[in-house]
Amino acid sequence: MGHKDIPIGTGATGTRTETDAIGAIDVPADHYWGAQTQRSIVHFDIGDDLMPRALYHAYGLVKKAAALVNAEAGRLEPDLADAVVRAADEVASGALDAEFPLHVWQSGSGTQSNMNVNEVIANRASQLLGGELGTGRLVHPNDHVNLGQSTNDGFPTAMHLATLLAVRERTVPQVEALADTIGRKAREWVDVVKIGRTHLQDATPLTVGQEWSGWESQLRDALARLDQSLQAVGALAVGGTAVGTGINAPDGFGDAVALKLTELTGTALISAPNKFAALGSLDGMVAVSAGLRGVAVALMKAANDMRWLASGPRAGLHELRLPENEPGSSIMPGKVNPTQQEATVMVCLQVIGEDAIVAAAGSQGTFQLNTMRPIVIANVLHSARLLGDAAGHLRVHSVEGIELDRDRIASHVDRSLMLVTALSPHIGYDRAAAIAHKADHEGTTLREAAIALGVEAADFDRIVDPATMVGDPRRDLGL
Template sequence: MPFPKADHDLPIGTGATGTRAETDAMGEIDVPAEHYWGAQTQRALQHFAIGDDRMPVALYRAYGIVKQAAALVNAEAGRLDPNLAAAIVHACEEVAEGSLDDEFPLYVWQSGSGTQSNMNVNEVVANRASQLLAGGLGRDRIVHPNDHVNLAQSTNDTFPTAMHVATLLEVRDGTLPQVLALAAAIGDRARRWADVVKIGRTHLQDATPLTVGQEWSGWEAQLRDAASRLEQSLDAICELAAGGTAVGTGINAPDGFGEAVAAKLAELTGLPLVTARNKFAAQGSLDGMVAVSAALRGVAVALMKAANDMRWLSSGPRAGLHELRLPENEPGSSIMPGKVNPTQQEAAVMVALQVIGEDSIVAAAGAQGNFELNTMRPIVIQNVLHSARILGDVCGTLRLHSVEGIELDREAVAEHVDRSLMLVTALSPHIGYDKAAAIAHKADHEGTTLREAAIGLGVDAADFDRIVDPATMVGDPRRDLGLEDPGR
């Protein structure tokens, strides 16, 4: 059904000063005249002025898409006047694109269902739509926040729907591309250094050799596996609660409303959205969000491993390992001239710790469902969106400002290989574990080379040179990295 075109030339913002009267079921209250929000939003600002944590703007933008879908479905079914619907849709588009971000001032700490935020959206859309139709605001508006914008809906089904849409968009468009780009940059260096033999380390102690490429390939694989699990977790939030209204029964919503809204949202977002198979589970639990949060934690764990390894391997430059040369982005000390620190890696570790902590909150909140509603939704969406955002951002900065500029200190790498006592492992099958251990202890205690200690304990020099060759002790690195090796 074609809708009449709303007046797109009206300015965004009321242009008024002072206050205006708004009313709700509790009576009349004054609100700032320059804003579109109404009575319930104003009451929430007074009753929930807790800290500085505002509800994520990404949630409101997603809510704009949800309300747009509902208006389109209601209009197509003849339940909403086409002119009102067109204005509501246009106002929702402005919400979704971020033009009305300043109209959503509420704190995270509010009703656990998110009622205040739902009504914030309803009021802003109603007033803006009324303005588009040349009507007044507040008591003079011609679009009602409940009767029109919230038609066939409840906070209990729209808030979880908006949560899912916001999370899907953030992870799809932000987190996953950045994680995969970081993994690709790490993989590029793994293949570049596929054949550079270095000493391995276990328990922070010297171990047998591997190549730099093999080591870096481990970080790449961890990140790709974590990204894959994150992508898989999104399936759990592609099911939407819309249509369940108050408790999952769909009261005040027509048959098929949930299916129609899900289909419209899929069309608007390009996401594989469907109506939830069981609305009682969709509204009484937060299981899907818990799963996504756990997957974000998995990315954080993999990221922390790689970032910490880079920190250790770049330690020095004179009194550490210093196998890696990190880009010198900024001075590292206010007192020590010339010091350069692994700041990007440190930021990545801090982000990873934050995400792990936020996942603990989400898991605890997910266990707080009571009867037909889990009333911990605001804290869950705040933490999941925050985790997804900072993970994506830090993967981007780590890649751009560090990984893509990292170089090897090949002299340090070679020196560590030459000095390692664990090369003696190659001798063990030929002379036995105990004699090989004696050689390692002798070299360590006497400060000699492994070769000198071995010869001193009766190993033939030619045999030592033939057997203890680091390049033959690393397996097949080019095969491990998927590279052809014409020399093998």
């Protein structure tokens, strides 16, 4: 057998016959999938939710690694292995995305998707060897592509790999870039004094930079916890096969595949030390989902604060000026809304909800297998993508262009009653409270009320200085 340079595509029309353990079935001749995929299309036509493409891309890497290990050990003929590797590369690259039509709602182990990958690679590899598709193919989906593997260890291995790649390549860089931008703004505005707020009511002053540094720190702390959670999915189920015992897989197979995947991806991976836990649980995925939820919580805090601080422009706080990206109303001319912040909050709510699903699914392991895997990988990959995309859009389309309404900020500080807090150590809490209540009820300034209640003007001006009430903002920001 020799390799042929055959472009992707069967060039056929109509149907062809494929067989599996159940029997024969007709499949579309212009596709590479086989009998089990076709049966799944019929039996699991539930909703519009397809298995994530990122899972199949990771699956391509898993099948490639397994083929290389099997070839190196002499269990797979070199020509067959090379064809499988080439087809698996096409899966991993996304070139065969059209061959993965299955829905999330299928066997809880992911058997249909595992066989979908096996069948596509087998048929494409056979074509690359100059052979037929279907019953006459030269590469068998089970005997060759799935050699040394089971759905029960292959699917979770692909899940973990897809999750690692998605979070590290898509989520983390975007959230880090957002944190960097927020941090830059914090340093730029480190000395701009503003009024603080607790319980949505006026509080003592801080600086804009201090406020923004809180958002930055929250995001970085959440990213650190997310990164720590990724260690749990760096351990792969491969080598456990059906129930964790490794039946039909040679000794050391899991370790060899994990090492090969490490070489292929540049990501440190190991074969899970306890395969019974790896197959019977979804604990690693639950941990990563919780890490993504943590990022969502921090991101929602920042986005919500931004839209509150931008409220107005005349009847709200309006300390921030957000970029005007698009008209905000179909009836009110000139209205502009905090749309990027709103979209971000919705994404964060979605992620928090998806984490609840993942946690519930993680509790459903029975005996030697947790059969809630498709819903878990669908939700985790969806959350990872949403968070990355939302953080990127919030940064580019809003945060980078945010400006301060310095006049409004100064006005809020000047009019705040809570500056009286600085007087409390000098005149007592009760007397300071009386000054605040008097100013509020009579509509006077805090200074006027204080003088009326016996505070010397010079003492008031010396003590009640907002710039001295914010601590050391430059120290707080490490400047």
